[in-house]
Amino acid sequence: MSPVVELEHVHVQLGGRPILVDISLALDAGAFSVLLGPNGAGKSTLLKLLLGLLPPATGTVRVLGRPPRRGNPAIGYAPQHRELEADLALRARDVVGFGLDGHRWGLGWPSRARTATIDRALEEVGATAFADAPIGQLSGGEQQRLLIAQALLTNPRLLLLDEPLANLDLAYQQEMVRLIAAVCHLRQVTVILVAHDINPLLPVTDCVIYLANGRSAIGPPAAVITSATLSQLYDAPVEVVEALGRVFVVGVET
């Protein structure tokens, strides 16, 4: 089985500045990986690379065996929480529906099959209760579910989630993690999830991609989230402390 995502010695530059330096990684189907690192470290850049929105300066990138291209239906993407006005005249299911055919030309008359597909996706993320509510009035957690439903509509093989746990309280975070993990295992979808805190995700994470200081550390959590690895990454003393059943990274911004 060839890997779903492959990077070989990839360098990415933005505005002349190197953002990603000599990154190599391989992710198989169904791998749950978490992308960590401080702001500006290149997490969004890596996602854009896989989405085909940015070319690598050097190195090879392969998504499902091919170079990345824009509009690849095999990739589901949920951006960071978006700001929508409260009185936007669209229902939740209308916005979710974009994920299915929003990119196709023409009017797109509603059909029973289409509605059924959207209903299934909404059910999978537990959003059926508020499918007809005006989207602007839904809470952050509810909107996050809709973003994931939208990303799942084309039955993707790769799911890219940009900070889906931000702005959620702890209980909702755990629920969201359970949901994403379930999707990952049921559909055997490779997940790359951007986060700032590894803790809610530790139980389900197969691989950590840690970007900091222009460098990267990639591997299972136990190997990457250690004092030694992170100190080398940040080029500064970093302590990783395990306490109260959680992992604390002390000394730097995560």
Place this chain on the structure above:
Amino acid sequence: MFEPFQYAFLQNALLAGSAVAVVAAVVGYFLILRGLTFAGHALGHIGFAGAAGAVLLQVDPLYGLLAFTLTAAVGIGLLGQEIRERDITIGIIMMLMLGLGLLFLSLYAGYAERAYSILFGTILGISQHDVLVTGLFSLLTLGVLGGLWRPLLFSSVDPEVAKARGVPVRRLRVLFLVLVAITVSVAVQVVGILLIFTLLVGPPATAVRLARTPGRALGLAVTLGLAYTWLGILLAANSPWPASFFIAALSFGVYLPVRLLALGWARRRPAPPALGVKVESEHPVGS
């Protein structure tokens, strides 16, 4: 060279024009800061109906302007909704008022002259009485703004924090719009309704692209506003066109190059040195 300044009509025009230019520059600065320039534009149009109605009732147009703009200002201030709905709501109110003004216009023939003067200003025909009234209103507005300077700046830049600090943000908003209404009403005499934006927003918009601190931006805005107004009045005195044309031309003529060239403080940060060291790590596993 100083001969023209002996004419009374010119003296009146320059006095009233100066008062308006100063107030407009200061008020316009805050309009930009608060993102309310559309509202400023709208108040002018709303004033049109008021002025048209006032002439209908054979009253000084200024009072019609004040009545309508003050009411509208309080309304807009109390609305307090998010930008998108506010833009549309204000736009539709504006449209209704213009339609109303049109109705008044159409009811009486030979009205076009007065309408033209409301639309484009009559600064060269301003009377001494009007100069006095204009001066008083300008002084009043500037006085209130001077007293409110700090809380207004605070609530314009950081409304959430200001509210937490006890600044009466809502009341300030209404009060500020009232001041805008007064400014617009007196400014209409100089530039008329259609070109009010160029005197109200033009100088401060130019100034904020050139100056770094609020104080310097204000000073520059006032200077520019005075310059445009004086030049506009002097140029118009010798031509068949209203002063507002020249003021608008100067305002835009200076704004455009500044806007295109002075991209100002968005300079590039120097790039940090490249780091090519890779950390040794195992390759990831699939599930």
Place this chain on the structure above:
Amino acid sequence: MSLLDLLNQDFARNALLAGAIVAVVSAVVGYFVVLRAQAFAAHALSHIGFAGATGAALLHLDALVGMFALTLLAAAGMGSLGARIRGRDVEIGMVLSLALGLGVLFLSLYTNSASETVGVLFGSILSVTPRAVQITLITGAGILIGLGIIWRPLLFASIDPEVARARGVPVRALGVVFLLLLALAVAQAIQVVGVLLLFALLVAPAATAAQLVRRPFATVGLAIALSLAWTWGGLLLAFTSRWPVSFAIAALAGCAYFAAGGIRRWRVPRRYHAPPHPTREYP
């Protein structure tokens, strides 16, 4: 003469026909104007169109051609500067005022007639020629077909530009295309309601519908119905009274907008019940 006799006159028929076409087109384009919060851009385009029309007349060219040409040019310019209107209201306002000033300058150089000025500023549907009706029909059809083709991706890009871009939707190009279609719609609408009352057709019906209905197609449908009602209603009012046409249309459109706002506030919102907060795993 009775109303029926009046309606049999050529000018009345042309007015009703042209009005209907413009009403439908404006409602559909207006839906996106409201969605994309580009009302101010529409406003600016109308003022620029005014300068184009009067400038063309001054140069002894067809005013209609001048209007179309300049609004298209302006739309292309706006599009290339970046479709984000929020935060650009200062620039737009300045251009708006300049265009208006220039337009009136050209007009005053071209004619001393106040009524012509009023005609361009406030609409002249009652003197629309059969040729203008034809042009309106052709451009109207073109705008609707164009919008029909880009409908889905435009809607997607307007609501969710980030995901749309990731899906391969040409967000920026669509923005430019929409502005061009908007420019054409603006030029059309000016004939009916004039420069200063543009919102009556281009913004008010769509904004009214958006307050009452949620689904995209239903919103557009309602907007079209309202727009037609105000246009024909306004024309009929003008035929049977001394009111100017554009005032009547504007009054109907504006009052309806506020009435819809009132209805929306008064109607008890159907609340859905949010799922209960999940219990925490550990205290």
